[in-house]
Each structure stands twice: as structure tokens, then as C-alpha cells.
Amino acid sequence: MKKIILFLLFSVVVSAQKTQYIELRNSIKDKNHIAKSLTLLDKREDKNIGIVSHRKDPYEVKFEKDDLEKLFSDWFSEDNKIKGSTPYFLMLEDLKVNDIVNGSSASGHLEMKVSTFLKKGDNYYFLKKSTVSKTYRQRDHAYITRIVAAKIGSELATIIKDSYAEPVVDIPLAETDLSNYQKLIIERLPVFKAESFIDGVYKDYKSFAEQKPDKELEVRKNKDGIIKGVKRVDGYDNLGKDVFAIIDNGIAYKKTPTGIIEIEKDNDGIFITASEEELFPEGNTYTITGAAMGGVIGGLVGGIIDVTNSAARKKNAKYFRIGIDPLTGEYILPESFDKYK
Incomplete structure (x- = not known):
């Protein structure tokens, strides 16, 4: 009987939980037509992003589609009808959100780390890295879940657009090196x-x-x-x-x-x-x-x-x-x- 009650309670919680989608709507147009494509490299150990509450309602933060590689590729193609010859890569290293409860108030917290590369021949070259660690307080934002999701989308767009004009770090990396790129670049x-x-x-x-x-x-x-x-x-x-x-x-x-x-x-x-x-x-x-x-x-x-x-x-x-x-x-x-x- 206890198991049945726990299952019913769990079902109520799951059914009550809502979803806040990360919309990739910001422009990532390459005005100089250098980029040929944008490929997502999802290196996160845990693919779940997390939950942020609006008032007392928990919202699971998710991308609009489960196939992230296609989602990012389509985003690039929609904004870049004229393409160049250089493949670009966005590596998602960390993306987590959560509630921070302080007494009777709650804040939403975002942790994100992304980096970009371009590819020449068989080698990858580092361009930019962006790290976000930010807390959004209820008193400053009426709808924290939307603010957090919007920040994720805008931050991704910013690093992609900035990367088009970013000079490369002239240290070639093999595809197998990407998971350890920072250590290898620093050494060289x-x-x-x-x-x-x-x-x-x-x-x-x-x-x-x-x-x-x-x-x-x-x-x-x-x-x-x-x-x-x-x-x-x-x-x-x-x-x-x-x-x-x-x-x-x-x-x-x-x-x-x-x-x-x-x-x-x-x-x-x-x-x-x-x-x-x-x-x-x-x-x-x-x-x-x-x-x-x-x-x-x-x-x-x-x-x-x-x-x-x-x-x-x-x-x-x-x-x-x-x-x-x-x-x-x-x-x-x-x-x-x-x-x-």
C-alpha cells in the first residue's frame, strides 16, 4: 500500500511539473559569409539541464527538440542562406539550472560553459570560450524561468556570432583532443x-x-x-x-x-x-x-x-x-x- 501511495504522489508531482523551453531565436547570421556550417558537440556528462521555479511552480528547462545537433544545424541554416567554406563547431561543456532557496524567497541559478572551434583540414582550432555563472532573484525578475531560458539562448547566439570574427589560436587539435583542449593549448x-x-x-x-x-x-x-x-x-x-x-x-x-x-x-x-x-x-x-x-x-x-x-x-x-x-x-x-x- 505504501508503494502505491508513493507512486501516486510521484505521479502528481510529475504531472504538475511544467516545461520552459530554450528558444533559439536570436540571429546568428555570418555577415561575411565565412561559415559553412555549425555543428554542436555536446560534451555534457549529464544531459538534463535542471529545474527552475516560477513562484512555487517547478519548470523543467529544456531545448525545443531532443535532437540537439539538428536543432543547432537548422538554426544556423535558417540565418545563413549564403554559406562560406569554413565549418564551425560549438562545444557545450556544461549547462545546469537550479533553484536556490533562501528563507521564504527563491532564486534561479544558471551555470553554463561553451566554447567554439573552426576546422581546417583534419584539425580543429580554438576560437572562444564563454562561462556564465549567474543568479536571478525573484525581486528583480517577475518570471525567472523565462529570464534563465532567454539568457541561455542569447549567450549561445553571442558566442557564435563573435566567433565568426575571432582570430584562431594557432594550435592544431585532433578531434580526440577536444575533450582536453584547454590543457593541451596551455601546454603549447x-x-x-x-x-x-x-x-x-x-x-x-x-x-x-x-x-x-x-x-x-x-x-x-x-x-x-x-x-x-x-x-x-x-x-x-x-x-x-x-x-x-x-x-x-x-x-x-x-x-x-x-x-x-x-x-x-x-x-x-x-x-x-x-x-x-x-x-x-x-x-x-x-x-x-x-x-x-x-x-x-x-x-x-x-x-x-x-x-x-x-x-x-x-x-x-x-x-x-x-x-x-x-x-x-x-x-x-x-x-x-x-x-x-
Whole structure:
């Protein structure tokens, strides 16, 4: 009798559970007609996405169709009537949602990790990686389940569209390497292999990782040898130029809104030691999300702090180890670094 009652209760719960579909409606049009196709590589160990509740009603979050490879292929074909010659691949590494209950209120949480590749011959080449970890509170969103599903669709569309114009990391990978792509790429990137850095100005993280400085830019110093910005090699100042990092006398520096901070390297990767105020000063318009999107924050303008004054600098604030993602250059913030979240 107990088994019958439990079965009936389970049936009621299942029948009461509703579904929130992830709609792939955002445009993924390749305006330059480079992409030939888009293939989904679903590497998730658990294919179930999870449940997010609207008020007290549980909704299972799902894609519109079970055949995901066809779903993504059709999405690409609908938006790209004129096709190019390069096959693109979207690898879904993680996708989970769940409820977070706090007293009488509940929030919806999303965890997602996706990466993109293109294929040349028999080899795959890494393009981009996107990681989302976000909580949606009931007081901020009237319909959390729809917000979460919409975020998944928009994030997938964004990384696909961005990937069309993204320069490849020039490290060939076999198909069997894709499940372990990050470790293999890191092992081969010059910035991790080399014992020293190459002097110069680096406009983005990929050029820094490959240790290929910009040939048109150089470090600008004052008469005392203090770094003040960057300039063009032909003598014209280029102070508003966005850059990722500069390397001077073998020492690498990361630009922040308040100055430049030395980039260090150990067995765990590359990182900077910085305070919250240095990365996100009061009154600065840059957000923690903007900083994470590649780590490029403004040009190397005049008035940069004296980097030799690091001893005095460390007496006046609480400092954190801020990792730099080895594939994207984004900041990896510690959990305690939450002032601006």
C-alpha cells in the first residue's frame, strides 16, 4: 500500500511539473559569409539541464527538440542562406539550472560553459570560450524561468556570432583532443612555455599569449624611465589605444583603470595581485562583467602610477590574487572579491 501511495504522489508531482523551453531565436547570421556550417558537440556528462521555479511552480528547462545537433544545424541554416567554406563547431561543456532557496524567497541559478572551434583540414582550432555563472532573484525578475531560458539562448547566439570574427589560436587539435583542449593549448602557448616575456605592446590577450607584440606600438616613458603609456613607433602618440598588456625589460604589466600592475607567473598560471579599488574604483563606469570580458580596460593614458612604488601600494588596501584565464584573458576573481557583484 505504501508503494502505491508513493507512486501516486510521484505521479502528481510529475504531472504538475511544467516545461520552459530554450528558444533559439536570436540571429546568428555570418555577415561575411565565412561559415559553412555549425555543428554542436555536446560534451555534457549529464544531459538534463535542471529545474527552475516560477513562484512555487517547478519548470523543467529544456531545448525545443531532443535532437540537439539538428536543432543547432537548422538554426544556423535558417540565418545563413549564403554559406562560406569554413565549418564551425560549438562545444557545450556544461549547462545546469537550479533553484536556490533562501528563507521564504527563491532564486534561479544558471551555470553554463561553451566554447567554439573552426576546422581546417583534419584539425580543429580554438576560437572562444564563454562561462556564465549567474543568479536571478525573484525581486528583480517577475518570471525567472523565462529570464534563465532567454539568457541561455542569447549567450549561445553571442558566442557564435563573435566567433565568426575571432582570430584562431594557432594550435592544431585532433578531434580526440577536444575533450582536453584547454590543457593541451596551455601546454603549447608561448606565454606559458617561455622562461621570459618578449618586450612590447600587446593589443589583446591572444597576441600576449602567443607572445607577438604589436609592431606599430611601443612603450612610452618619461625622462625618469617611468612607464606613462604607449605610442606609435613613428612618434605619434596613441594614448587612447586599448591594449591588454605591455612588457618592458622582460616584466609584464596589466592595465587597470588606476594604473598598471605586474603580471606574475607560477605553476598555477598567470595572475596579478590587486585590490578591488584598483580594478573597480569608485565612480568608474566599468563593471565587474565588463572587466571579465577579456580584461581590456581603456587606453594606457598619462598619469599611470609609478610601478616601482609597489611596497607602499600594498600597505593601503586588501589585495587578492586575481587569476587571468589562460584561454580568454578574463579575470578569475576569488569568491571573497564580491564588492561589485
